[in-house]
Amino acid sequence: MTPFPFTAIVGQDQMKQAMILTAIDPSIGGVLVMGDRGTGKSTAVRALAGLLPKIRAVEGCPVNSPRLRDVPEWVDTAGTRVVQRATPVIDLPLGAAEDRVTGALDIERALTKGEKAFQPGLLAQANRGYLYVDEVNLLEDHIVDLLLDVAQSGENVVEREGLSIRHPARFVLVGSGNPEEGELRPQLLDRFGLMVDVASPTDVETRIEVIRRRDAFEANRAAFLRRWKPFEDSQRRAILDARKHLAGVETTDDTLRDCAELCIALGSDGLRGELTLLKAARAQAAYEGATRIGRDHLRQIAAMALQHRLRRDPMDDAGSAIRIHRLLDEVFGPLADAAE
Template sequence: MTAPFPFSAIVGQDEMKTAMILTAIDPTIGGVLVFGDRGTGKSTAVRALAALLPPITLVEGCPVNSARPEDVPDWAGIETKLTVEAPTPVVDLPLGVTEDRVTGALDIEKALTRGEKAFQPGLLARANRGYLYIDEVNLLEDHIVDLLLDVAQSGENVVEREGLSVRHPARFVLVGSGNPEEGELRPQLLDRFGLSVDVGSPKEIETRIEVIKRRDAYENDNAAFMLRWQAEDAAIRERILTGRKALGDLKTGDETLMDVAELCLALGSDGLRGELTLLKAARAYAAWRDDTALTRAHIRAVAPMALRHRLRRDPLDEAGSGTRVARVVDEVLG
């Protein structure tokens, strides 16, 4: 299997790329929702992200990617204390996946052939400390959505079924993509995504040419193309790592908090998640930009993606909420 298309080589779609990088710098922002037409590079970006992310350290063979040997769950039956570096997991959650596959279930194979009661971990275990990607998230069946909501909220997956009682950490960044024409997302799930971006297919001919050109080079002259872009990917990876370190030292002034609160109040966003996410995203953005203090410019830059999906919305309102956010940002921040 060939390496995925390099992240840095994706033409345009800056908002989507920024949003994904922000979640890489601060995973607690809580995921990205990408809504847009087909063939706009949504899946490409997510798969590219996997190659871009800095590797994580984990106990060898641990089903939930634990960082330390003492975190490895008992049911995994792993003796080794050896830790290895592995790429950040990016796990695909296909539509129509069964509940067993998501949460994990009794290992029927072992149960029937050896009479052992063993737990077979599911996708949530594999996604721990990484990314969970759901393509066509708006078509996901409701019972799976409920399950994800619960786990995304608590950061822990609890399995109580078939005589099993297992719990394991499941902290992951939820990345969803979909086409809004095909159905809507439940507000509860919408709210769980930290950032939300809208992508459209590029209308300028130059952009389109560039996309085709790069894709063509990727397919037909892979080695040279990867060499060319791997350096850029490495640069982004470096910046993510520096950003993560810088995040702790970032100063947040009281007036910034004031701005954030005023903004969310003016928009009437539900709950306090809006403020928290906006603040986190702005801090991650400042860290990414290598700035030492949080300013209005940072808030302005991330406000649309952090707030557009949180407005108390009339389900029948069809106006793009991105413009509404931009207007209020202009009013409040001047």
């Protein structure tokens, strides 16, 4: 089923910006979206995946291998043709058993044919696509541990019941949740490249437009998609152009110094903040068609790249994003004086 058009989503600009940046450079590390229910979180990730061009994969390969030589040796059901398929978006539901996530022994085949074979799990299906976890802050600890291991290595390893299986598991991890229902473990929180907060619109006109578009989509899906197709095509071209332009964006020593000084001033833990800040700013520059990263690009993405990496300050009750914007002015100077 064709998803709701990405460009037709009303508002939620930061959420859409973060998802576009990870589509341009998946190595940024995914997106965590925290906020109210019904704010378009799951709609946005499915819409973005539908916006991207199809991937080339070996027909029947459960891990979406792009070439025959990349098909894992344990796969015996793949075809010999390379076909196009939609970018996968796989839901990881709460309460999913470990076997369902990682894969396990194919019991049916073992019983009917007496053969020991591997039944791929959700991590295999999500390879080269998106893994979406709603209410990610409620995931059970052992599933969180699995995700941490795979996020670190880019590979899923299953060793149980006499099986020893490895396969690639590289995907954009998108998590969403309501902060009132609990916090994420710090280890998992740190694995998300970007984080944004979303809220239901508070003005009447915006809410009316949300209702109007959703109602039009449900009433006549084909007509609605036709109407938004030019906007979707334009957005698709912009993402593809940015991907091509990404490697040519210049990173100066001044930019590296800015990243380091900002993270030191914020007291962010580790060096992952600097790396994410740099990658996201580079993707933003590529999206805008710039030839090098400027302070304006760092300003645009600093809050989403760093707000979940800050140490809590009991003497400062301002939100993380507010603290970051305040320190941006201290480190870079006021916005009017920092224009590139």
